[in-house]
Each structure stands twice: as C-alpha cells, then as structure tokens.
Amino acid sequence: xxxxxxxxxxxxxRYEWYDVNVSLVRGSAGLVVVDTHASAAAARQVVADVEATxxxxxxxxxxxxxHFDHTFGNGTFLDHYGxxxxxxxxxxxxxxxxxxxxxxxxxxxxxxDPRADEVRAxxxxxxxxxxxxxxxxxxxxxxxELVHPGRGHTSGDLVVRVPDADVLLAGDLVEESALRGGVPxxxxxxxxMDWPLALDVVLGLTTxxxxxxxxxxxxxxxxxxxxxxxxxxxxxxxxxxxAGRGVPLADALAAADWPYPREExxxxxxxxxxxxxxxxxxxxxI
Numbered sequence: 518x519x520x521x522x523x524x525x526x527x528x529x530x531r532y533e534w535y536d537v538n539v540s541l542v543r544g545s546a547g548l549v550v551v552d553t554h555a556s557a558a559a560a561r562q563v564v565a566d567v568e569a570t571x572x573x574x575x576x577x578x579x580x581x582x583x584h585f586d587h588t589f590g591n592g593t594f595l596d597h598y599g600x601x602x603x604x605x606x607x608x609x610x611x612x613x614x615x616x617x618x619x620x621x622x623x624x625x626x627x628x629x630d631p632r633a634d635e636v637r638a639x640x641x642x643x644x645x646x647x648x649x650x651x652x653x654x655x656x657x658x659x660x661x662e663l664v665h666p667g668r669g670h671t672s673g674d675l676v677v678r679v680p681d682a683d684v685l686l687a688g689d690l691v692e693e694s695a696l697r698g699g700v701p702x703x704x705x706x707x708x709x710m711d712w713p714l715a716l717d718v719v720l721g722l723t724t725x726x727x728x729x730x731x732x733x734x735x736x737x738x739x740x741x742x743x744x745x746x747x748x749x750x751x752x753x754x755x756x757x758x759x760a761g762r763g764v765p766l767a768d769a770l771a772a773a774d775w776p777y778p779r780e781e782x783x784x785x786x787x788x789x790x791x792x793x794x795x796x797x798x799x800x801x802x803i
Contacts (some may be wrong), residue, residue, distance in 0.1 A: 519566035523728050523736055524682040526659070530566055533588045534632065536694040536733045540686050541565050542679055547576030551677050551686050552732070553590025558630065558635040560590025562678025564597050577654060578642050579663060580605040581732060582671045584612040585620045591642040604654070606645030606665045609673025614707075617641035623744070665691070666718035668708035670701065676714065678722050685723055686730045690715060691742055693734030700777045701749060703785035705716020710753050710792045716746035748776040756789035766790045 532554060537578040539550040539679040551568065554560045567575060575598045580588045583605070591603055605613070608656040618641065624633040654661040662678040677686035690712070692701040701711060723729065723739045730736050752775065759769045769786050770779045 519563075520570050523730065524679070524684045527679055527684045527728075528570065528572075528715060529730055529736065530563065530585060530686065531735070534559060536696045537586050538730055538732060538734075540677070540730055541567065541570070541572065542656065542659075542661050544659045544661075546655070546657035547574045548572055549577045549579060549654060549656065549661060549677075550594060551579045552576050552581055552587040552688070553578060553594055555586040556589050556632065556635040557593045557639040558790065560593035564593060571658065575601060576656075577601055577664070578603040578644075579675070579677060580609060580613070581677070581686065582606075582608040582674050583643075584671070584689070585615045585617050585639075585641075587688070587732065588613050588635070588643070589617065589639045589641070589645070591737070592640045602646040603642070604643040604646045604652070604663060606663075606673040606675045607647040607649055609671065609675070610644040610647045612671070612706075613643035614641050639773065641738045652787060664718070664722065666722075667711050667715035669715040670704070671706050672708060675739070676719055676722065680695050682728075683724060683726055684728045687719060687720070687732065687742070688714035689732035691729060691737065691745060692739070693729040693731045693737055697733070698778075699734075699745075700781045703744065703752075703777075703788075704784055705788070707785060707788055709749070709756060709785040709789045713746055713750040713753050716742065716749065716761050720746065725770070751776045751787055752782065753789065756786055757793065759786075760790055760793050 519530040522528050528541040530539045542549040554563050578594050621637050624636045651664045659681050663675050665675050674690050691700050728736050755773050764772050
C-alpha cells in the first residue's frame with residue numbers, strides 16, 4: 518500500500534513527484550487527510566490509495582500551507598467525499614488562489630514539463646475553515662491539534678499534533694527530502710528571521726520520542742529538527758549581522774559563509790533584509 522503506519526493510527530504516503538507526503542490520522546469518527554498533492558489528477562491516485570486502506574471515510578482535510586503541492590488536490594477530495602471541511606491557517610487560505618495562479622504561470626513558461634497540463638488544468642480550491650493560532654479537531658476517540666507556530670516557510674504554516682501517538686506533521690517547516698539535499702524551502706514568501714522562532718515552538722510540541730513527518734521526505738526525530746532549527750538560525754543571524762554592518766544586499770550572499778548553498782538562499786537574504794527594521798540596517802560608523 519502507498520500508506521505506511523508511522524505510529525498508532527497515523528499513516529504517511531510518500532509520493533515520487535516532489536517527494537511530497539500525504540498523511541492520514543484515523544479516529545473513530547473518520548479520517549483526517551493532511552495535504553492533498555500537486556494536481557487534481559495526482560490527487561485521484563491519493564484518493565484511491567486512501568480507499569485502499571479500508572480505514573473509513575475522510576471527514577476532514579488539512580493544508581499545512583498554501584503551496585500548490587500541498588493544496589491542488591483539495592477539489593478532488595471534495596468531489597469524492599462531499600463537503601468535508603478543509604482546514605488551514607487563515608493566512609494560508611487567503612493566499613492559496615494567488616499562490617496557485619503564480620505556479621500555473623511558472624508552468625506556462627515550461628510547456629515541455631510532462632505534468633504542466635495537469636497543473637494548469639487544476640481548479641484551485643482554498644480551505645474554507647480557518648483559524649488564527651490553534652484549533653482542536655475531535656475525531657471521536659482522539660483529538661488532533663492544529664497549531665500555527667509562527668511564520669517560517671510561509672506566513673501561514675501550521676503543524677498537526679497527534680498527542681496520543683506522539684506524532685507531529687510539520688509541513689514544510691521541516692525539510693528532509695534528498696531532492697533538495699535537505700535544504701529548507703527558502704522561497705519568495707519565506708520569513709527567515711521568524712523561522713527559527715517558529716521551530717522553537719514546534720520543538721516545544723515534541724518529546725525525545727516524537728515522530729516528526731516533514732512535508733517532503735522521510736520521517737525524522739526531534740534531534741533532526743533541532744539541527745535544522747540551528748542551521749536556519751545561523752541563516753537568520755548572518756543576515757542580521759550583514760545588514761547591521763551595512764553590507765549591501767547585492768553583496769550579502771558572497772560576504773559570508775552559509776550553512777546552505779548560496780543559490781538556495783537568494784530569496785532568504787532578500788526577505789531577511791526586508792524584514793529587518795530600518796534601525797538594524799545601517800552604514801558602518803567608520
């Protein structure tokens with residue numbers, strides 16, 4: 518089966534396209550699906566894989582953030598399971614259509630991509646049930662917590678905590694996939710100065726035994742998240758140091774040693790300079 522149980526009643530399917538994870542949380546009231554893949558067509562296979570588990574009906578969907586590889590299957594799930602609630606942080610839901618149309622334009626520029634047509638054909642369906650800080654979903658015999666730990670990969674990241682199973686579904690706040698060399702997704706809508714603090718909150722929701730499922734790649738442990746938090750913290754503090762010393766943005770990437778390849782940090786550095794208040798971006802005194 519595509520879905521593998523990583524803890525009691527928590528299953529993960531890892532799909533080759535984008536090495537993306539779709540997760541299931543099982544309760545007596547039904548299944549919660551966390552993330553829905555990158556196109557309506559791809560989501561139809563996910564639905565088939567969910568049905569193959571025989572674990573019961575899907576009663577809710579969760580999007581960990583707005584990016585298309587986590588949301589473009591929303592419509593397919595609603596078509597199959599009816600008007601089940603689709604949950605997301607309010608910022609993610611508000612940005613889902615914009616983010617989806619942006620990626621469609623990017624695929625327009627790559628007409629030779631074999632998945633371009635299915636991405637462009639997908640109707641973008643944002644979450645209709647939102648929250649600002651935290652909410653609990655009642656699955657009958659277990660509670661599932663949705664927590665917005667702060668801005669990081671996007672402004673609307675959430676994590677899904679299953680306390681009785683000691684599992685945390687981290688979305689793209691945590692990156693493991695070898696497709697990216699384990700480099701977190703510092704895209705044009707990341708918040709590098711906030712990301713370490715968001716991961717501090719995430720770590721506060723874990724124990725040494727917690728299974729952490731990233732948005733892409735294999736499940737990891739708390740130590741992996743700590744190491745990644747520290748590396749992202751180095752990125753943030755390096756940006757702060759460079760800007761504070763008056764290093765121009767155009768020179769910043771070449772002016773320091775970084776924990777990740779420079780080409781992966783173009784957006785992070787630009788966003789970090791934007792995030793810093795003007796008082797922290799000054800010319801040297803001598």
